[in-house]
Amino acid sequence: MATINEIAAKLGVSKSTVSKGLNDAPDISREMRKKILETAVELGYVNKRMHKREQKLCILIENMDYKSPNQFGHDIVLGFKQMAEPDGWIVDVVPVDTELQKGSPYGVFMMEHGYQASFVLGFSLLDPWMQEFRTTRVPTVLYDNYIKDNPHVASIGCDSQEGFELAVRHLTQLGHKKIGLISGPLDSYILKARYNAYLGAMEKYGLEINENFIGLEYYVTESTRKYIPRLLAEGVTAILFSHDIRAISAITYCDDQNIRIPQDVSLVGCDDLPMASYTQPPLTTIRQDRLALGKCGFYALSCLLNQVVIGSILLRAPLVVRSSTGPAPAAP
Amino acid sequence: MATINEIAAKLGVSKSTVSKGLNDAPDISREMRKKILETAVELGYVNKRMHKREQKLCILIENMDYKSPNQFGHDIVLGFKQMAEPDGWIVDVVPVDTELQKGSPYGVFMMEHGYQASFVLGFSLLDPWMQEFRTTRVPTVLYDNYIKDNPHVASIGCDSQEGFELAVRHLTQLGHKKIGLISGPLDSYILKARYNAYLGAMEKYGLEINENFIGLEYYVTESTRKYIPRLLAEGVTAILFSHDIRAISAITYCDDQNIRIPQDVSLVGCDDLPMASYTQPPLTTIRQDRLALGKCGFYALSCLLNQVVIGSILLRAPLVVRSSTGPAPAAP
Numbered sequence: 061m062a063t064i065n066e067i068a069a070k071l072g073v074s075k076s077t078v079s080k081g082l083n084d085a086p087d088i089s090r091e092m093r094k095k096i097l098e099t100a101v102e103l104g105y106v107n108k109r110m111h112k113r114e115q116k117l118c119i120l121i122e123n124m125d126y127k128s129p130n131q132f133g134h135d136i137v138l139g140f141k142q143m144a145e146p147d148g149w150i151v152d153v154v155p156v157d158t159e160l161q162k163g164s165p166y167g168v169f170m171m172e173h174g175y176q177a178s179f180v181l182g183f184s185l186l187d188p189w190m191q192e193f194r195t196t197r198v199p200t201v202l203y204d205n206y207i208k209d210n211p212h213v214a215s216i217g218c219d220s221q222e223g224f225e226l227a228v229r230h231l232t233q234l235g236h237k238k239i240g241l242i243s244g245p246l247d248s249y250i251l252k253a254r255y256n257a258y259l260g261a262m263e264k265y266g267l268e269i270n271e272n273f274i275g276l277e278y279y280v281t282e283s284t285r286k287y288i289p290r291l292l293a294e295g296v297t298a299i300l301f302s303h304d305i306r307a308i309s310a311i312t313y314c315d316d317q318n319i320r321i322p323q324d325v326s327l328v329g330c331d332d333l334p335m336a337s338y339t340q341p342p343l344t345t346i347r348q349d350r351l352a353l354g355k356c357g358f359y360a361l362s363c364l365l366n367q368v369v370i371g372s373i374l375l376r377a378p379l380v381v382r383s384s385t386g387p388a389p390a391a392p
Numbered sequence: 393m394a395t396i397n398e399i400a401a402k403l404g405v406s407k408s409t410v411s412k413g414l415n416d417a418p419d420i421s422r423e424m425r426k427k428i429l430e431t432a433v434e435l436g437y438v439n440k441r442m443h444k445r446e447q448k449l450c451i452l453i454e455n456m457d458y459k460s461p462n463q464f465g466h467d468i469v470l471g472f473k474q475m476a477e478p479d480g481w482i483v484d485v486v487p488v489d490t491e492l493q494k495g496s497p498y499g500v501f502m503m504e505h506g507y508q509a510s511f512v513l514g515f516s517l518l519d520p521w522m523q524e525f526r527t528t529r530v531p532t533v534l535y536d537n538y539i540k541d542n543p544h545v546a547s548i549g550c551d552s553q554e555g556f557e558l559a560v561r562h563l564t565q566l567g568h569k570k571i572g573l574i575s576g577p578l579d580s581y582i583l584k585a586r587y588n589a590y591l592g593a594m595e596k597y598g599l600e601i602n603e604n605f606i607g608l609e610y611y612v613t614e615s616t617r618k619y620i621p622r623l624l625a626e627g628v629t630a631i632l633f634s635h636d637i638r639a640i641s642a643i644t645y646c647d648d649q650n651i652r653i654p655q656d657v658s659l660v661g662c663d664d665l666p667m668a669s670y671t672q673p674p675l676t677t678i679r680q681d682r683l684a685l686g687k688c689g690f691y692a693l694s695c696l697l698n699q700v701v702i703g704s705i706l707l708r709a710p711l712v713v714r715s716s717t718g719p720a721p722a723a724p
Contacts, residue, residue, distance in 0.1 A: 359694065363691055368684045371706045376702070
């Protein structure tokens with residue numbers, strides 16, 4: 061760990077200037093303070109006094125709504141706070157966008173706000189801070205993203221492989237053989253993981269893997285309109301979806317087209333959004349327990365803060381069987 | 393969750409008898425108590441009062457020494473206690489053998505002793521209780537073993553894939569191309585995991601996978617004598633070992649045979665036993681941080697006890713580079 065002396069030497073300023081910068085003294089310029097903090101981060105300096113004074117964690121959140129209970133992020137945030145606040149932490153929820161990330165390096169942002177560690181939700185592979193996570197020394201837990209080789213960063217998420225295996229097993233028990241996948245394009249860690257989990261499960265159960273059974277496209281409604289008829293024309297009798305929202309779009313489409321669920325085609329979602337139990341028919345889906353994910357995020361951060369150098373925690377991904385899956389239709 | 397009424401109905405005894413059995417009252421026979429406990433386990437009954445009275449966890453340990461600091465299990469046990477005891481738990485370390493497991497079902501054993509959850513070290517795939525772990529409702533964390541689909545059982549261990557990739561990357565940077573593996577037979581979860589990690593790492597770095605580069609045999613010294621000459625005759629210039637103990641045996645053998653380490657062959661162990669830094673030359677090895685493993689075991693149990701249904705936690709597996717690895721020798 062770097063000392064104040066090393067920061068002072070690198071910047072060619074006095075020790076007392078560095079100390080003032082680190083403690084946000086009023087008689088030092090904003091620019092000098094930024095330089096000091098940036099250098100402190102660069103050298104791996106940890107300001108113990110600041111951490112003792114303010115026990116603060118943050119949840120960095122992007123591409124994810126969380127304010128109302130029906131939104132995906134709500135219970136994740138709640139679960140995290142439920143663990144962290146009784147343990148004496150202040151938790152700030154910080155909405156993040158690309159602008160904010162470009163304006164300040166991650167380490168500097170964390171130090172400026174006195175955050176000791178962060179829990180990161182909804183980042184894409186293209187987010188600027190994702191690069192910094194490769195080398196940061198700030199304890200950081202990523203939901204559904206993974207960074208190799210950095211002992212200060214851990215990942216949590218649901219076990220896609222287990223979830224997809226349960227879904228495919230359920231469908232094979234119902235007599236389905238041609239099982240398709242409709243997903244967004246593979247530009248995120250989690251979509252790649254679910255895609256590979258689909259392939260792995262199909263292989264495990266000895267089912268045909270065929271690119272004509274798979275549709276990858278960004279826009280939900282277009283993807284539904286384009287791929288449902290194509291997959292059905294290929295003889296697919298059951299479809300897995302990378303997200304509930306895509307499965308729910310498919311339910312609406314099938315209703316319009318007089319395609320019966322599950323008599324003509326079985327559908328399986330992924331996430332178990334609150335609305336998944338209210339669709340017509342209610343959706344069979346691979347569950348993400350979001351409250352548990354939030355709590356797990358805090359456990360993972362606690363590990364990192366206690367020198368328990370974990371890489372990843374995977375939660376179980378149970379299959380919730382409702383009415384959108386049924387016996388495979390007889391061959392025409 | 394089952395009630396006392398259901399246990400009483402199933403056994404055809406009175407509620408008060410069941411209550412006495414669960415509370416180990418003196419005026420009830422050992423046989424009746426055992427029946428009551430077995431039935432309670434079968435029905436998923438949880439005795440809250442017992443749990444409130446005695447906050448007890450156990451570490452079930454087999455095939456692993458732990459009493460002296462130089463032994464593999466010592467720091468795992470210490471790490472677990474370091475987390476659990478300040479949190480108010482009594483922790484018993486319970487050496488287990490096949491006899492004990494045959495004498496009592498796992499769930500009954502746990503309930504009889506008032507253990508709320510267990511951390512399981514050193515079990516093999518053949519241990520009788522491994523079967524019970526598939527269906528138990530007792531929160532259970534396994535080190536280096538994995539049970540599918542049971543939300544009450546989680547796994548912890550080091551990330552073999554990451555460790556072997558780091559080792560193979562290190563060796564390729566030193567110019568090695570033919571890299572071998574010497575391991576025990578693939579009759580345990582962790583040996584299979586390490587074997588697959590070796591294959592995965594070789595594939596990732598585009599290196600030749602050749603069964604003649606691999607030696608799998610139970611007895612350490614025999615395996616060394618048999619496979620070191622064979623692998624060297626195949627042109628192998630670096631060897632990975634499933635355990636430090638095998639690498640250390642190889643160092644002794646090479647010393648006897650005037651095979652120079654690392655000039656003639658580079659060796660990489662797995663575990664970072666305390667003695668790995670005192671061999672001649674000191675051993676490059678994939679580290680298992682045993683104190684962190686113990687602490688992680690407690691975090692995993694805490695998750696299960698708080699309805700955070702995790703499947704697995706993987707710790708980072710850093711490569712500790714010492715002197716048993718060096719540049720690949722020039723081709724003869």
